Amino acid sequence: MSEHRSGRVLPFPEAARAALADTQLRHNLGHATHAIRAKRAAVVSEVPDWEELREAGRALKERVLRHLGQHLVQLEASVTRAGGVVHWARDAEECNRIIGDLVAAHGADEVVKAKSLTTEETGLNEALADRGIRAWETDLAQLIIQLSDDSPSHILVPAIHKNREQIRALFVRTLEDAPADLSDDPRELAETARLHLRKLFLGARVGISGVNFAVADTGTVSVVESEGNARMCTTLPEVLISVMGIEKVIPTWEDLEVYLQLLPRSSTAERMNPYTSLWTGVTDGDGPRAFHLVLVDNGRIEVLADEIGREALYCIRCSACLNVCPVYERTGGHAYGSTYPGPIGAILTPMLSGMSEAGSLPYASSLCGACYEVCPVKINIPQVLVHLRHREVQASTQARGVRERLSPEHAAMHGMARVFASRRLYEAAQKAGRVAQRPLVRDGNIRRLPGPLGGWTAARDLPPVPPQSFRDWWRERS
Amino acid sequence: MVDDVRLPAPTSPSRVSLFITCFNDTMFPQTGRAVVTVLERLGVAVDFPLEQTCCGQMHFNTGYADETIPLVRRFAEVFADAEVVVSPSASCVAMVRDYYPRVAELSGDAGLAREVQALRPRVLELSELLLDRLGVEDVGAYFPRRVTYHPTCHGLRMLEVGDRPLRLLRAVRGIDLVELPEAEQCCGFGGTFAIKNADTSIAMVSDKVRTILDTGAEVCAAADNSCLMHIGGALSRQRAGVRTMHLAEILARTKEDAAA
Numbered sequence: 001m002s003e004h005r006s007g008r009v010l011p012f013p014e015a016a017r018a019a020l021a022d023t024q025l026r027h028n029l030g031h032a033t034h035a036i037r038a039k040r041a042a043v044v045s046e047v048p049d050w051e052e053l054r055e056a057g058r059a060l061k062e063r064v065l066r067h068l069g070q071h072l073v074q075l076e077a078s079v080t081r082a083g084g085v086v087h088w089a090r091d092a093e094e095c096n097r098i099i100g101d102l103v104a105a106h107g108a109d110e111v112v113k114a115k116s117l118t119t120e121e122t123g124l125n126e127a128l129a130d131r132g133i134r135a136w137e138t139d140l141a142q143l144i145i146q147l148s149d150d151s152p153s154h155i156l157v158p159a160i161h162k163n164r165e166q167i168r169a170l171f172v173r174t175l176e177d178a179p180a181d182l183s184d185d186p187r188e189l190a191e192t193a194r195l196h197l198r199k200l201f202l203g204a205r206v207g208i209s210g211v212n213f214a215v216a217d218t219g220t221v222s223v224v225e226s227e228g229n230a231r232m233c234t235t236l237p238e239v240l241i242s243v244m245g246i247e248k249v250i251p252t253w254e255d256l257e258v259y260l261q262l263l264p265r266s267s268t269a270e271r272m273n274p275y276t277s278l279w280t281g282v283t284d285g286d287g288p289r290a291f292h293l294v295l296v297d298n299g300r301i302e303v304l305a306d307e308i309g310r311e312a313l314y315c316i317r318c319s320a321c322l323n324v325c326p327v328y329e330r331t332g333g334h335a336y337g338s339t340y341p342g343p344i345g346a347i348l349t350p351m352l353s354g355m356s357e358a359g360s361l362p363y364a365s366s367l368c369g370a371c372y373e374v375c376p377v378k379i380n381i382p383q384v385l386v387h388l389r390h391r392e393v394q395a396s397t398q399a400r401g402v403r404e405r406l407s408p409e410h411a412a413m414h415g416m417a418r419v420f421a422s423r424r425l426y427e428a429a430q431k432a433g434r435v436a437q438r439p440l441v442r443d444g445n446i447r448r449l450p451g452p453l454g455g456w457t458a459a460r461d462l463p464p465v466p467p468q469s470f471r472d473w474w475r476e477r478s
Numbered sequence: 479m480v481d482d483v484r485l486p487a488p489t490s491p492s493r494v495s496l497f498i499t500c501f502n503d504t505m506f507p508q509t510g511r512a513v514v515t516v517l518e519r520l521g522v523a524v525d526f527p528l529e530q531t532c533c534g535q536m537h538f539n540t541g542y543a544d545e546t547i548p549l550v551r552r553f554a555e556v557f558a559d560a561e562v563v564v565s566p567s568a569s570c571v572a573m574v575r576d577y578y579p580r581v582a583e584l585s586g587d588a589g590l591a592r593e594v595q596a597l598r599p600r601v602l603e604l605s606e607l608l609l610d611r612l613g614v615e616d617v618g619a620y621f622p623r624r625v626t627y628h629p630t631c632h633g634l635r636m637l638e639v640g641d642r643p644l645r646l647l648r649a650v651r652g653i654d655l656v657e658l659p660e661a662e663q664c665c666g667f668g669g670t671f672a673i674k675n676a677d678t679s680i681a682m683v684s685d686k687v688r689t690i691l692d693t694g695a696e697v698c699a700a701a702d703n704s705c706l707m708h709i710g711g712a713l714s715r716q717r718a719g720v721r722t723m724h725l726a727e728i729l730a731r732t733k734e735d736a737a738a
Binding site for chain 1: 498500502503504505507508510511514526528529531532534536537538539540541542543544545546548549552577580631632634635636662663664666667668669670671672673674675676677678679680681682683684707708710711712714715
């Protein structure tokens, strides 16, 4: 899957092929993922009760999702009591319409945005542009993505696929205030972005933010970040619109304690993130004068209905699974063609947008389990991947009927299942294999296989089936 | 991991049933012969039920869970009376221990679910049997070669065999065991992943081969022949001059073999 902005979504294997050939991308990603991996392992090992924290993080999410409706209604009451307005959006279209209407009602034609993956998922910026509203991304990496008309390739480090020379060239080309002799020194680059963003912050009347956690019993909303730009977004404009997936609610203030330990160490490998913003409704003389909270379903309730798949909703968007994933490390995020790349994207995207849209994603994993090992809320990603593969096989069998059953893979799997169901057929197949391979064996090796199996021999030899099976040897000796 | 598997108390079984796996039976019979050699050397009687075929891992992991149900049923029947089942494949043992309950649940057959629950703690990977049940670290092997060890993902993260295979290898006489850099990185096999996502899989095995070559080892060992077939296939294609060997085959070697 790739380039969801171009409209056509490529299956993962095809998109990955192009990404694998991009040496700059491979270098940038390899460097970045290895660095963050080591740092994460170091800061996690400092916490003696890390495993207990993970258990707590998971248990809390389990409980929240069991009574999700209750917590959301409580959140709405708390936010309303604190002077905010809560909006419920069934899907992307409704979410974008609600936000567009709010912006228009305040007479703004420009908004500043920060830290919202959910609006990336709903395609808010494009929807606003259609109504003549310009949305400015203010998170530095998001800004880089927006200026280069690209899409994010990482949950937390959206521009992980770009290096500083690429960013320098981009700024010189797209930012009016960028000095012509701008160097690729990170400090100079950040300063250039800062000057650009300050003007936007001071001029914008409406800010839009994401939400990391929303506390049901107090109505408090929280965003964690490294740069402080989200804090500008949430405090300077007169109107603040925060957008959250419905699974982001937590019951009480105390529950933040668990996640504010798990999240920074898992994501940026920091003991604590530099900026943790928490606000409750509106306060006279401080911050925005109007606060809107948009609760977005967009497929989440259906995910909740899937008993195995629902744990994907525990995700706190730390991106540790991306950083350790051997597939993500090599293909990068664009190959997944989804807002959520990497292992979590491979389970979340097909469930949110439908198997027909993203049916190749559950197969974009070797099931190595590195993601499950680091997940701060213990999402068993490999188990969900396998479950979604089953759903995909069932869905394509239902949709394509006999044609699917006749596909090489389905026919092979079915045939082998029949062979394995009978000792006689199994032993006959072992013998048949030895005969059938003869034309393929050269100098004791199989160097070329036909059809779909050719993917193996593109870079790997295959040993031939030896003359005597183990069972033949066993029978011979006894 | 579906949930914790409590392994039985460390009492030496007098007889173990070998689950060779369809893959080893057909492609790597020498691994099965080696398991028999090691166990008999330790005085353990080995039983091999001929009705066994496949655990269903490939079907289940590729999304064919419905086709896996009869294979689970077959496995449960074949090994119902076994005191201990041993297998030289970490991923097949992980299939039985971690995913059989899920398949049984899908089947809607409560009887099968009970059989599976009763059986799964008795199914052990070779290094678990040797260390945890037989209490042996030194199996009397001799193998004077430079060897590096690749911990396969399912052994490492599903079974959590930890350093058991390494402890067995360290006790081998004459061995020059060298650490594999970035050992815990997946080799890129992943069953049908190697074919469905061949390009990504190749990118992964290329890095694995590079780290193996960096060790200067003559042999790359592991406790799962599926990963070894993948790594070995890439080594062979590159004419790297390094071979792969299952852990059991190293443990089976003795001074007499070396002399022969």
